[in-house]
Amino acid sequence: MLKSINNWREVQLKWYNGTTIEQDYELELFVKENNISRIGYHGPNNYLEELLGSKQTDNLDLCVYYVNQLFKFSEIVYDCNKIINEKLLPNGFLYLTVNKFLAEPEYFENSTQDYDESIFIFLKEKINAPVIKYHSGKTDGGIRFNWVHPLTRVYFKNVNTI
């Protein structure tokens, strides 16, 4: 699965004469702008590991959580809270990118009619860290490389002091 996604990224870059995909670039810029050095990864993403460097397991300035296979939002929340509580340094960041089309349906009581809004509300409500940056994965007609680097992207900041 991972191999095919990375190949797909390379193929798309080649087809359209690109150096980088916008989502990758934005993450890379976030790392630079915030002087992040200790980065950990959750979920298979060899490409991002190579792009951003580092590969730590704890005391993280940033954890990159990449979800591009079948998943449940409730499981994501569990993982995110665990990362925030156990892996991040105070003021560290969690970057979550999810392919919303691959979510297994599950009922969320505060859901609205709009899926993207519901995802945002769900994550904001359930994850124990404030959202500092959010990119909606609003339907894009399939032209913005969601299957290379998912468009639904949220940055959380660990405000725990311990």
Place this chain on the structure above:
Amino acid sequence: MSILSKINIVDSDHVKDQYCSSLYKISNDIVNLVKLKLLAGTTVVLNSGSFRFDIDAIYLEPKYLAQHDLTWHQNTLFINYENNMLLEYTLNKINPTNIVILNSEIFIQYRSWSDIDTEIKKLKQFTTQIIVTVPKHRFDFNRLRYTYETIAEKLNATIVENTLLICH
């Protein structure tokens, strides 16, 4: 540095490869199910990759692909699918009994189930029966509110393997 934010499908040198990658896999079992549902008469298969099927039909494919060396079904016509008037004119002329769209990104476009439903209703005006297959993970609906079964019911569809089979 060139930062890619969007695909430009039509103007790419790789338009053929891009088109082929946008044709989602479909099992023989589902194709056979579709064949069983066809009513007697003329069938039009729309933007689904005519080289993939052996259905006795007229195939309509995007005009920008006409010069590309794919092994198109011999009964393939190329039209500008973004020109709705031309599509409607063509469908009126053919007057098909069945319109069929099989796992086609050009049709699905990751749209919401309700937008897909609207598009199906528009096309239904030109035919007695319309059959559309949509892979479960390639269209938009609120997965924090509805199940696949609920959406299938709203679309009057059945779920076969990982695909919604809509037949109106």
